[in-house]
Amino acid sequence: MTDTNIPSASSRGPNREWSAVLPPESLGALPRMLSGDEQRYLIWLTESRYEGWGAVVDLGCWLGSSSACLAEGLARSGKQGRVHSFDLFRWDPSYMERDSSLRLAYGADFMPEFLRLTLPWKERIQAQQADLFEFQWRGGPIEILFVDAAKTWGLTNAILRNFGPAIDPGRTRVVFQDFRYPQTMWLPLLTGSRPDLWTEVENTADGYTSTWMVNRSLHGPGGIGGDYGPESFDFVTASRILEERERIDPAGRSLYTQTRLRAALMYGEDADVSAARSMVEALNCPEHERTPTWILEDIASDLVPLAWNAIGAGDATRAVVIAMRCLRSRCPAPFALGPLGLALSRLRRHEEAESRLLQMREQLPDRPEPLIYLADVKSAQGPSHDALKLLEQALAALPGDSGNGDYVFALLERIASQPGGARPSLQVAESAKPEMLADPKIRGRLERIRARS
Ligand SMILES: C[S@@+](CC[C@H](N)C(=O)[O-])C[C@H]1O[C@@H](n2cnc3c(N)ncnc32)[C@H](O)[C@@H]1O
Incomplete structure (x- = not known):
């Protein structure tokens, strides 16, 4: 099919053919994160638009509401075909308990509950536990790709990478369930920035869903050309x-x-x-x-890694700009104060740096990170008893296998090389947990500190 054959949502107007679809009563038993119109749309989609040349895939099926709708439509169509439903099937009470009365421990397997709830459609659903960061689809062309798992930039990139090759230009419908949701801003940005590549075909009267087709292969010439991230x-x-x-x-x-x-x-x-x-x-x-x-307003999870990257690249000025953006948010962003403090210190704005890190310590009294960053800032200015005290506290708080162990030991090595710093630094280093000292890199640092004292 050529570009011009793709029906477009804007040219069709808001006439939504699925508005009269009657969902089955059995669907009412399923907890759902979809609106009524989204459910009607999914039933209509497989009932009226499924042709049978490719797979129907549900990414992020949770307790089965989307899979059941897609399966219901397939059954109504009378055509062969099953829904391939993927999920981690690991319970996360932080957002799953809002929409379900199920009470499971964090990380518990909820596939048994999915299977129980979707029993009426069991002939039409094939569920598979998979981490979509890793899973590579090898099931041939996909006709309907329902995506309700594009929850981060990284996961969206992984889905486009691992399922993109099965998307047939001008034919596959890619249904982005999170399209209108502010927290998944990358979805309208990635489609809207490439109108030559993406065409909207439907969207729902309420909820967040918008459905797209691609005009040419996502991964061929003129395709997306790589991963998306906040800096795209x-x-x-x-x-x-x-x-x-x-x-x-x-x-x-x-x-x-x-x-x-x-x-x-x-x-x-x-x-x-x-x-x-x-x-x-x-x-x-x-x-x-x-x-x-x-x-x-929670933008810190996107921006804090960028601020750290800027510090890693030696661009402290940019790190300050990025970290300061987090502080404009009305959602507290204590972790932005870490790169902010360190970047200010790299710019020799030591007082401001310390004050930001003291703020971080106040906001995160139980975390070792502010102690380590403060020690970094203090020891960068010369021999510091305060820095050693902070590192001692940090070592007491850090688990033996913490990734921050090497950072603490790098600072101890720095202090050991300063006048009068070797002996007290060794004392603190030796207070580390035995598991931490088992790491060869940390052991090497300990030996060098010892050699100086
Ligand atoms: C919003 S829920 C889906 C709701 C569901 N489609 C419905 O209709 O009710 C998002 C799902 O994505 C799944 N998910 C999140 N990260 C994932 C990953 N890396 N791999 C597979 N599934 C993932 C979660 O386990 C969760 O069940």
Whole structure:
């Protein structure tokens, strides 16, 4: 099929053929994270659009609501075919208990519950436990790829990499369940930044779902050309795409307005943040379309690694800029204070550095990281008794196999090389847990400290 044959959602308007679909009563027994319209859409999709030339795949099937809808549609179509349902099947109470009365321990296997709940569709569903970061699809062309697991930049990249080759240009429907959700901002950005590659074919009247086709192979010439990450976009591009979405997808308008605030926090100037915040505050939308501030403004998980990367690349100025962006958020970001403090210290702004790290220690009183960063900043300025005390406390708090062990020992080595630092440094080093000292790299550092004392 050529580009021009792909039906487009905007040219079709909001006429949603699935609005009259009647879901089966049995579906009511399943906990779900999908809206009613999303469920009707999935039933319609496999009932009315499935042709049978490729697989139906459900990525992130949880307790089975999406799989059951897709299976129900397949059964109604009378065609052969099964839903291939993938999930980690590991329970995470932090978000799963919101939508289910099931109470399992963190990490518990919930596949048995999935199988029990989807029993009425068992002939039509094949469930498989898989980590989508790793799993490579080898099941031939995919006709319908329902994606409800694109929860991070990394997972989205892995899904595009591992399932992308089975996407047939102009034929496969890629259903992004999280498309309008502000926290998965990369979905509208990755499609909107490449209108030559992606065409929207449907979206739902409520919920977050938007369905796309690709105009050519994702991984061939003119394809996506690599992984996406927070640095793939900028504020001008993000705003343009999100404003455009507000215009062409009115059902998602309030969600895109909220996404624009997230984009402003990630990429914009202070004035952009204020303007975007005012627009969010002025929204007159139903409560369920409002993303709680602690989710909407939580940008630290994206930006803190970038700030550390900037420090690693020797660009302390950029690290400060990135870390300061986290502090504009109304969602506390204590971990941004770490790279901020260290970057300020690299810029010789020692007082500010210490004050940021003391703030971090106040906000994270039980964590060893602020102690280590403070010791780093203090010992960079010369021999420091305070730094040794902090490292002693950090060693007492760190588990024996902590990745931070080597960092602590590097600082002890630094202090050991300073006048009068060798003996007290050795004393602290010897207080480390035996498991930590079993690491050959750390042992090597200990030997060098010993040799100096
Ligand atoms: C929002 S829930 C899906 C809801 C479900 N589609 C429904 O209709 O109710 C997201 C699912 O993605 C799964 N998931 C998250 N990370 C994953 C990974 N790395 N590999 C496989 N599944 C993953 C989670 O276990 C969870 O069940």
